[in-house]
Amino acid sequence: MIEQLGNGLLLGIIISVASVALSLLYGVTRIVNFAHGEIIALGAIATLFLSSPVDSRVIFLDRFSPLGNNFYISVFISVILCGLFGGILEFFLFRPLRKAEVGNIAVLVVTIGLSLFLRHIYLLFNAKPQNFPLELQRRETYIFFDMTPRNFRVLILGIFVMVLIGLFLNYTRMGKAMRAVRDSNDLASVSGINSDNIILFTWISSSMLAGLAGVFQATINDVRYNMGFLILLLIFAGTVLGGIGTSFGAMVGGFIIGIVVNVSVGLPFMEGHTEAKNAVALAIMILILLFRPQGIFGEKERVS
Amino acid sequence: MSNKYLKVTNLKKSFGGLKAVDVQSLNLNTNELTSIIGPNGAGKTTFFDLISGFQDSDEGKVYLNDKNITRSQPYSIARLGMIRTFQLTKVFDRMTVLENMMFSASTVNNDSFIRSLIRLPSQKTTEKNIKEKSFEIMKDLNIDHMANSYARELSGGQKKLLELGRSIINDPDILLLDEPLAGVNPKLAEEILQIILNLSEKGISILMVEHNIEAVMKISQRVIVLAEGMVIADDTPENVRSDEKVIEAYLGSENE
């Protein structure tokens, strides 16, 4: 059980960070971004690409040499790249759609198409699961949990990042502006906030966070073309559980989902069915949407 | 006294600490044309939502014809004879005006899956009758020339008329009109007002929320004033007009 709890914390930090990213984006733009998983994957893939030779079978990239060998610089650059990517998506895709007053459903379907598109571009570049070029470590004990020192550092870093975000949202001007746009777009624009800039900033920061979540995931597990897609539903679950529209809720919800997924393996009715561990978390999400759609911390938003 | 009336007791609704509606008692009699007025944010539309089933009250009871409808579904309440319109006109944009009307006129049984699948000749007759009835009402409301246009092509005022037409085609007992004159040009407003009067004379009880005080005073038999969720006056138009509390409520809100 303790072991599962440890794994749960690790999965939890990945989902937490990713959920906060998704929640921020949804809060400000009202877009459910199904391509979120692909931005997460991008963080991992870019880091991999930058920090080690990539075994790529795409002809024209065959002989590409890596940009640098320092892992942490690669992480840093790839997170920035993700932010850039998010900014590009907003500027060239979602902003024109918004200006053309394209409805939410259409945008949602566009993100689904985008997700499919990106994920398989990654596949074409990088078919097999790969690991970051980091040396193998042995597990050590931290309080109750056994995990590698690196994973422990990921956990701590993740928590630190989230605290930073919380502070940012509550105490900086930009953070407050984001919350204002989230709570009411009309009111915000009336009080002189330029929502276009806020939205752009949100896309960039959300994507950076997502990329970081991807780096975490790849550190703890590995790099796969569909790594984002695999946890996308869990991220939705975390966001819904914690409360749509609250970042704190997303943080907590993400952790709970991560723990639930791993701990559910130990539940009696799950014996012999461990492959279906995601199912429990998903079922919880559906139940929440039906019976307490505002999640744990959210305010009642129109869900039906 | 006949049973056709609406009775509201102790109806309360708050949103996160803010009291939206707090109506101790309100009774609607048959055949009355009653208006609800009040400054913005007084809780008028919320009150409508509460009695028509679109929102749940925190406390209180609503009775229609002695039947407890407090927790009833909106469609049940409508089937019991109380039909409401909406502040933001809700017409079926991508259906024609005629289809809008025929939808309303068609009964739930007529709409059924099985019946639509099997298509007995009796359904053809029913559809024909519905069509005729729809045209009748559309002619009365002067929108019959738009019968085959998509509803979204109508002007704001015509949409209000369509919504009205849909609401009356089944001879409701009580009509709840939420700002029937909002955003309508004065000439059309006159027409709508006259239509409302005619409906009232035909025997439909009408409860109307309106901001247009002149119109309200002109046709209402009874005026209820809501301020901050509570009833502060409930009397004839003349008495309400000179009621101090009412004047204060409106003046107060003007100063904000």
Added chain:
Amino acid sequence: MKITFKSSLTILITIFSIFLVFLLNDEGEIPILFNLLTFAGIYGLAAIGLNVHFGLTGLLNFGHAAFMGLGAYVTVLLIPHAAGREGVVITTGLPFFLALLIGIISAALFGLLLGLPAIRLRGDYLAIVTIAAAEIFRLLVRDLESVTGGVYGIINFSNSLQQYRSGFIDNFASANDLNPSQIWIAFLSWTSIILVLLLLRRLTNSPWGRALRAVREDEDAVRALGKNAVWLKLQSFMLGAGIAGLSGVFLAFNYGTIQVSTFVPILTFYVWAIMILGGVGSLTGPIFGSIIFWVIISETNGIAQLIFENANGQQIAGVRFVLVGLLIMLLMIFRPSGLMGKKEELLLDVK
């Protein structure tokens, strides 16, 4: 279907895309064409079901694969079959058409089960819930290994349907060097399409169809006029689910095996792409969308070879999915009404 500019153009494009099959292939065009048409029939039927959900009623269902899967599994489990590596082998069962009927009804009931709680949810949340439900379905089916064969699937069931194959199918197949089993499936699925479309045409132009369209427009108004919007949506959900179940059965019989890995999100996305391409809300749209879509898919082989030397299966699939994703995006951005959809009837807003 009326002969309008739009429908003529669509037919022309469809014919042209079929022509492309002959153009782009040096040999074996007929088998390729019929293979394509078989899949087009199966997926077209699925898209027709999805169109009932989204086109007619405005429901964002992204779990369509689960309805297809349920129809398939229930039907197959009721006829003679062999499950998985060490699963059960059943040698007797119900007559095929009875099993099929039960399968379709089961899919519809699954629609009811899922819909009862979920149908009240707003558009984007319904999308998430349907995806989650489909995933739960997939996980459960995969886990019930002894019954469903788990990841190994179920085999040895085709005969129940193929035994009814008529002589003229066999003759036609051998005359053209085709697989008679597949032609039989193609024949059945296209016949089903025609029957289902006739049914739907009757329904959409009826009071029931009118009520559903009203629900699509404005549920609150529907309620205020005395009709139960939720129940209407449920009925539509069940109908579309049943149609999907039927298509799932054909899909399984086309492969001759049924595996849970067939009924994954990709399948749902394919059906969505076909529906959008054909034209949301158009009765016949899915037919054309499906044919053109499958021409594109079957020619991706060639495109993949252009990009990669000796493209392997995974790369071909990758190119395929990249194209589908791109297609979905471009359609929604530039031509959301697809081929046959009516621009005035586009529903693109979450209410």
